[in-house]
Amino acid sequence: MNEITRIPVGGDQAYDVVVGRGLTDQLSALLPGADRVAVLASAPLAAKADTIEAALRADGREVTRIEIADAESGKTIETAAACWDRLGAAGFTRSDAVVAVGGGAATDLGGYVAAAWLRGVRWVPVPTSLLGMVDAAVGGKTGINTAAGKNLVGAFHPPAGVLCDLDALDSLPPADLRAGLAEVVKCGFIAEPAILDLVERDPRAAADPADPAVRTLIEYAVRVKADVVGGDLKESGRREILNYGHTLAHAIEKVEHYTWRHGDAVAVGLVFAAELSRRAGRLDDATADRHRAILTALGLPTGYDADAWPELLAAMRVDKKARGSRLRFIVLDALAETDVLDGPSDALLADAFSAVAA
Ligand SMILES: NC(=O)c1ccc[n+]([C@@H]2O[C@H](COP(=O)([O-])OP(=O)(O)OC[C@H]3O[C@@H](n4cnc5c(N)ncnc54)[C@H](O)[C@@H]3O)[C@@H](O)[C@H]2O)c1
Numbered sequence: 001m002n003e004i005t006r007i008p009v010g011g012d013q014a015y016d017v018v019v020g021r022g023l024t025d026q027l028s029a030l031l032p033g034a035d036r037v038a039v040l041a042s043a044p045l046a047a048k049a050d051t052i053e054a055a056l057r058a059d060g061r062e063v064t065r066i067e068i069a070d071a072e073s074g075k076t077i078e079t080a081a082a083c084w085d086r087l088g089a090a091g092f093t094r095s096d097a098v099v100a101v102g103g104g105a106a107t108d109l110g111g112y113v114a115a116a117w118l119r120g121v122r123w124v125p126v127p128t129s130l131l132g133m134v135d136a137a138v139g140g141k142t143g144i145n146t147a148a149g150k151n152l153v154g155a156f157h158p159p160a161g162v163l164c165d166l167d168a169l170d171s172l173p174p175a176d177l178r179a180g181l182a183e184v185v186k187c188g189f190i191a192e193p194a195i196l197d198l199v200e201r202d203p204r205a206a207a208d209p210a211d212p213a214v215r216t217l218i219e220y221a222v223r224v225k226a227d228v229v230g231g232d233l234k235e236s237g238r239r240e241i242l243n244y245g246h247t248l249a250h251a252i253e254k255v256e257h258y259t260w261r262h263g264d265a266v267a268v269g270l271v272f273a274a275e276l277s278r279r280a281g282r283l284d285d286a287t288a289d290r291h292r293a294i295l296t297a298l299g300l301p302t303g304y305d306a307d308a309w310p311e312l313l314a315a316m317r318v319d320k321k322a323r324g325s326r327l328r329f330i331v332l333d334a335l336a337e338t339d340v341l342d343g344p345s346d347a348l349l350a351d352a353f354s355a356v357a358a
């Protein structure tokens with residue numbers, strides 16, 4: 001039996017996140033009247049994109065298939081421009097649509113291509129990584145990286161729907177699955193402690209796509225994200241909590257020239273954010289320590305090169321949460337109680353980093 005869960009995302013442009021197996025048959029209904037559909041995917045997802053392309057063609061759509069560079073190398077203005085050239089050549093109009101198949105990098109790029117083409121056409125992400133399903137494909141944040149930093153150009157552009165095909169996880173490399181768990185754990189700390197209990201009870205099951213625990217975790221995390229973004233699409237307030245751990249994470253990704261998995265960087269960033277919360281006198285020791293324990297149990301990194309601090313601090317200054325010269329961090333006051341730490345001193349930041357420095 002193919003059990004399907006629909007998780008609604010509210011707001012002015014409401015849509016559902018659909019979790020189940022296969023789901024290709026759900027795609028056409030999300031794009032009524034789209035005569036032309038562009039299907040974007042990188043080489044590792046070619047077979048999945050073939051299936052989607054065949055289903056769209058069988059439904060009478062004209063399909064433009066676009067191969068994009070894989071992973072973070074696809075989140076560039078050059079790749080986006082190549083996609084826009086293909087849409088232009090195929091005569092894409094405002095009633096046409098984009099389908100982005102792949103991990104978070106592919107859906108961030110595909111969403112941005114759709115957001116900017118003719119100032120916005122419909123799009124559907126088909127996330128194939130755990131991280132894509134629980135986070136990147138949900139919420140309408142789309143974008144690319146620039147020389148100055150991570151995700152610095154983009155748009156808020158909600159999709160018409162999100163199709164999370166659990167079968168895709170069977171071919172996802174274990175290291176990428178683990179990286180996705182970092183965002184799931186993030187949701188546990190900021191909003192849904194049941195996630196943490198489940199992971200602690202059996203970390204091995206949490207990282208096994210064949211185990212039912214993975215679906216439970218996906219649904220918990222998607223509900224957290226749907227609840228947050230449904231009320232604050234453009235990050236004017238509460239949505240910032242989803243950035244817990246990300247100020248340092250994005251700096252690590254930049255310093256590593258985008259060769260680190262996003263989720264691995266987030267794991268280090270979560271430990272840093274917990275230490276910052278503790279050292280700012282906000283978070284109790286047990287909850288702070290729980291971050292490192294859970295992430296370590298999942299095999300995720302929790303430390304980073306001590307010598308990199310000056311470069312990391314400089315990279316953090318372009319964080320989108322910064323206001324003028326003041327850095328702002330999401331911190332925890334307690335489990336599932338978030339707040340903003342506005343303008344911490346460099347000394348406090350360095351002290352928190354000393355706890356993750358390896
Ligand atoms: N927009 C958002 O709200 C948001 C949220 C979180 C993360 N992100 C972004 O998402 C990206 C990270 O996403 P990610 O962790 O999915 O990494 P990714 O997209 O780079 O994918 C990682 C690797 O897994 C491969 N892959 C994906 N699915 C596969 C499958 N089913 N089988 C085999 N290989 C597969 C990809 O081809 C790639 O090589 C980052 O760029 C991050 O900034 C965006």
Ligand SMILES: O=C(O)C(=O)C[C@@H](O)[C@H](O)[C@H](O)COP(=O)(O)O
Nearest residue numbers: 135139141150151239242243246320
């Ligand atoms: O959806 C959000 O909002 C998030 O912050 C989720 C993050 O996990 C994600 O990595 C996001 O892309 C970061 O956004 P950014 O605005 O800091 O680039």
Ligand SMILES: [Zn+2]
Nearest residue numbers: 183246262266
């Ligand atoms: Zn993230």
